[in-house]
Amino acid sequence: MDDMIICRCEGVYLSDILKAIEEGASSVPGIKKRVRAGMGYCQGRVCQPVIRDMLESKTGGEKMPPQQRAQTPVRPVLLDDMIRR
Amino acid sequence: MSYKVVVAGGGLIGASTAYYLTKSGAEVTLIESKDIASGTSGACDRAIMLQSKKPGPTLDLAIESIALYKELEAELETELEYRKSGGMIIIETPEEMAAMEHMVERQQKAGIDVKLITGKEAQERQPGLSKDLIGSTWWEEDAEVNPLKVSFAMANAAKSRGAKIKLGTPVKRLLTENNRVIGVETPTEKIYADAVVVAMGVWTPKLFEPFGVDVPIIPRQGHILVSERMPSFLHTGILSAAYIANKLKRNHQSEDPDPFGVGLAIGQTHSGSLLIGGSRQFTGYNTETNPEVIRKIGEAAVRAFPLLAKARIIRAFTGLRPYTPDGMPILGPVEGMDGVYIAAGHEGDGVALAPISGKIMAHMVCGENSGMDINTFSLSRF
Incomplete structure (x- = not known):
């Protein structure tokens, strides 16, 4: 058993990510859209650096693979708090 | 060859x-x-x-x-999460009711079996909907897909x-x-x-x-909010009448009183996250989110589903929809x-x-x- 979980929020395994890269993913969002890594509660805070390293090693580290865009809210926020004036 | x-x-x-x-x-x-x-x-x-x-x-x-x-x-040979979920367009005001009555009449003439139902019937079909709704449309053929x-x-x-x-x-x-x-x-x-x-x-x-x-073709920006995973509770696709009004507006050249074009469009993904939209705004190719628009979408969501006040939002994003004049x-x-x-x-x-x-x-x-x-x-x- 040499597989392991890379994205815990969405339960995405190393093998899923390797498969996504094989399918043509060359960016963090490309992996996310194929296998949901980084789509969950922490929004890739934990898995994005690992995935970025994996992509970099595949591309020979010539250029930094595109990363997921940071979006509001920067951490989970109750809708109630978001709409309070 | x-x-x-x-x-x-x-x-x-x-x-x-x-x-x-x-x-x-x-x-x-x-x-x-x-x-x-x-x-x-x-x-x-x-x-x-x-x-x-x-x-x-x-x-x-x-x-x-x-x-x-x-x-x-x-x-x-792939799971696409296609599901015939049925759909509703929820109605909050008498003005919206008049507009939706007109739309439903045209749809029925076009051979589509859309029905107008009362607010109470809407709540029975979709628990969690606000008691303040005055009505809704319902059509069983609406669907969803990933x-x-x-x-x-x-x-x-x-x-x-x-x-x-x-x-x-x-x-x-x-x-x-x-x-x-x-x-x-x-x-x-x-x-x-x-x-x-x-x-x-x-x-x-x-x-x-x-x-x-x-x-x-002109880019028309739309916002979507993403919630944390929630137990499956949305059984149908839901739009608000305000959403429809904004969708049908062909207003890329006019000054509009609601420049954000906010109307509710809400659905739940297989993972349990809610996708809560939306807005329609001409901002060129800009994809930055706007906190004011996010707040207005949040308000529309909580008005329709009061229980969503306690839902956590984990992300907001925009997409550029390819608008045409007609x-x-x-x-x-x-x-x-x-x-x-x-x-x-x-x-x-x-x-x-x-x-x-x-x-x-x-x-x-x-x-x-x-x-x-x-x-x-x-x-x-x-």
Whole structure:
């Protein structure tokens, strides 16, 4: 058993990510859209650096693979708090 | 020798066109500047709402498209999360009620069995809806699907049927010879083809600018909020009447009292997250989120579902919908330029119309009869 979980929020395994890269993913969002890594509660805070390293090693580290865009809210926020004036 | 076709654009429409072209026996090359579903098709929701389509040609197309969706999971041997969920358009004010009564009447005349139900009936059908609603529409044929899965499954199916897929490859320009498009140029090569289909959504006009051809597609920005995973509770697709009013507005040249075009569109993904939209605003190619718009969408969501005040939002994003002045997509050849076709301009109807758009384009390019009157969608109508 040499597989392991890379994205815990969405339960995405190393093998899923390797498969996504094989399918043509060359960016963090490309992996996310194929296998949901980084789509969950922490929004890739934990898995994005690992995935970025994996992509970099595949591309020979010539250029930094595109990363997921940071979006509001920067951490989970109750809708109630978001709409309070 | 088989017919060579280049499809420019790897969103829902481009991937679908590539797939149906391979089914028609064409030799296909799909060229995409970034990645499959990296633009509009990766920044949208999952609704296939027929109710929200304008009665007429667009609605007819949507009905054909749904018929294709029903077979698509089996055909592509991939789970697409397609589900006939039914759909509601919720009504909050007497003014909205008058507008929706009128719309439902037109839909019933068009042969669609949409019903108006009371607020109480709406709550019974969808627990959690506010007691303040004065009514809702209901139609059981509305559906939902995961647009990411559709995009990738179509691209993969095209590939396994022999299509070449070039990701990370922008189309720099169309190659022409005596008013005929003979291929495309990328940063590294020239790719020649018998026909080129441009399915570049909001980025389509730029490719035609050098030829003096005006493609009236304008980016219309829409926001979506994503919630944390929640237990499955949304059984149907839900829009608000305000959403419909904003959708039908053709207002790219006018000053509008609600510049954000906020109306509720809410659905729940298989993972449990809610996708909560939306807004419609002309902001050029800007995809920054706007806190004021996010707040207004949040307010609309909590008004419809008071319990959502306690839901956590984990992300907000925007997508650029390809707006056209008459709200219908452009599917067809380009006058004065042979060998090139446009499949773009679906605004918020791209998810619903992807399969039929791809099928129509494949038939058109390969000279087969699609059995539909498609002149309605040609660029020359503008």
